[in-house]
Amino acid sequence: MPLHRIWYSPGAISEQDKESLAAHITKLYTSFGIPSFFVYVLYLPVEEKNFFVGGKKNRKFVRIIVQHIARQFESNKRADQFLEKYESILAPFIKERGLDWEVSVEQTDRNLWRENGMEAPLFNTIAWKEWVRLDKAVPYDEKDNVIVD
Template sequence: MPYWEIFTPENAFTPQDKEQLSQRITSLYTDYAYDLPKFYVVVLFKEMPANTMYVGGKANNNFIRIRVDHIARQMDDPEMRFLCMEVIEEKLAPLVKERGYDWEVHIDETPMDLWRVQGIVPPPPESDIEKLWARENRPVPYELTG
């Protein structure tokens, strides 16, 4: 699962902005790189009251902090990691950069064996079961083998 937490100043995004950004983020994983099930992509917006985000010891009420956790796929290749970060910047630009916000983003990678979806072990990457999950856009119980 790609899990995104986006910490923003209060009222930085309208509900429509949040939906648009969530769709842009989802497309990164479903159309651009991995063809993951859409429901794998979770985006959580956290609005921060004024004077609660500090950068360098000073309140910054124009700052957006983005924390991403990749679980469904890992990026072992430095070129792939660089490309991923470039595409993320492209996806964020219309709603973050072009609106004049300061921002920072980072990605952590969690091992797949530390992940469950509704109590189900997610299927192996690119397996027939994962493709079924993508088509159904929901977890489908299956029998573990191996």
């Protein structure tokens, strides 16, 4: 489950842009075989009086923390490739609007995650493919949690 927390000054990202950016972020993950219901994007407006960068109030800064649980990067090269794609998605909404930003990705232990109280199936298993097909978490038999490809 990727969770994207985006802190921004009110007005820096429009309601229309929020929907569009969330759709682009979701499409990135579904292109990697992640079901769309795993992708969460939270917009967290922070009033200028509460947003400081370098000890000074700031209304042009966006802070993004991405938390990955379902899958981990296999290598630094894969992480770099992801960040390049992610930055290209952000560009029209942040960079091209003259905002400053920072992105970090956290990778947490998959064993400490549950979806609707269930352990998520392993990637590329029969059970995983069913979660992708249905786009929701459904109970599965452990025999379907075996990698098939």
